[in-house]
Amino acid sequence: MHLSRSILPALLLIVCPAAYSPAGAEAAIGVAMDDFSYTDTSAEPANQTAAHERRLSAFMAALRRDIGADGRYRPVASAQDGAAFKVIGGIQKTSTLVQWAKVAVIDVGARKLVMDKLYTFRGDNDEAWQRAEMFVSREVMAALATPAPVALAVFEFELEDTTAAPAAGLAASDASYLAEVTASVREALGQSGRYRIVDVSGEATKARALRDCDGCETAIAQKLGADQSLIGVVRRVSRTEYTLGFQVRDVRTGAVLARGDSGLRLGADYSWKRGAVRLVSERLVETR
Template identity: 55%
Template sequence: MRRLTGVLCGLVLMGSILGSAGTRADTPPEPVGLAVADFEFLDTSGEPADQAAVHARRLRDFMAALRRDLAADGRFRLVPAGPSDGTPEALVRAAAAAGARYLVVGGIHKMSTLVQWAKVDAIDIAADRVVLSKLITFRGDDDASWARAETFVSRDLNAAIMPAPIKLAIFDFEYEDFSPAASTGGATEAELVQLDDTTGMVRRVFAKSGRYSITDVAAADAPAAKTRSLRDCNGCDAAIARGLGADQSLVGVVRRISRTEYTVRFQIRDTKTGTVLVDENSGLRMGADYSWSRGARRLVLDRLLEKKQP
């Protein structure tokens, strides 16, 4: 059995393992794969009575309740976590191979008759980062005290692993034509179809990430929204999106450079402050207008949804 002190010090992640694990951000499993490794138990209280059987039973009950509570609302699909005596690296590999996006590890340490610690770590395998590392102190060593500790652990895990999605208003993609054959009449009907396809693609990518819920912008009646000119309104999209109940707003622009060259840009603002949170540009891409949606999709994934966290 691995020493609990190793778990209590936290799980050491290896980028070479995590960098190749997990699913793509635009195609996550639904519900999200979650592996919960069996917690360890360590007793250094020095009590004379042998309580190994009692603690083993309480630990089994604790783990059963934790897995049940994490799976209760259907957001997670529980998958095997691998051998309980495996190394941290082996646990990560096993969880990733089983289809887990997240791995939970931990342990319980009985310090004295009245004081116990519960340590829990949650790892986002795909993003290569720890999303929760917490030490909970609880008093008592009976069924009720263990049940209370499990309630706190499951609550914190639910909040950390799958926080409430950001309400994002994605306005219709806009068009700028800087090509030599630019028309003064704006986008053609065919180009508007491709812009609509691009908007739809980007909305689907954000929705599938699980980190965002898409706010309906059909009710936006501001002239800049209706004429697809939000890019020139000095951040008015934030106020419009706030009025629709969104937390953030996104304005995307396809700029045609020539008949086969274009760039894609998207900008995200906080609707309360108007602050620009993300501003990304694809650089020059090659392809006809039917490739705009692919270019926008790749930009969103590369620069935001699949971007490695620091």
């Protein structure tokens, strides 16, 4: 069973990020909520428009009231009025006893869905709508309580060649392996849900040897809108052995938040990607 297309456009709204800044740790988080759409495709002979409008109005009032009753959140009119989250949705009646509700919660600053679910509930009377609202409000509250992903700028991994006679410049094969390492680390962290990967192309690519610049990457990352920055290095011990490490900093303070080092001589260059993903995942995802 699928919702009709009339509901789906409401879930595809482009939400522009609002410039909001909580006054403190105890400040209530703004939540904007449009009235849900309603569609009746049950083909019942009786016209129930007035009843549906009344029940939908009561549903939305209760949903806003439930969210506002939690001291952590405050209802606001729109994303432009300081909302950190936006709730959108639609309800469709498909038969006499079956209705569907599509609900999404958007993190406005990250421009990312933190919830996108489809529910079904039986009945089309006041009691059925009240039960549905209580369930949906619990689900929305749970989504709002989920921490927003950290905006992380993952810079290109660098090669530190400690062999006795390193080749002049970066070999094409080395560059290819380093690109694989960076892409794989970004993918693993992005898929974890803990991080939103910030694009560091353009100006950021002009920087060189970030591992030796004593935190200069944080200024680049902050300019790009990131909360944290990550730099990594592959150290070649011999043509068939390497170690690798990474470091994460807070872009505002420059403080080191996490670091990791393989500490062991591992396999040849074709293993760089696997080792880097394992190390970063263990330190930044699996331990939290």
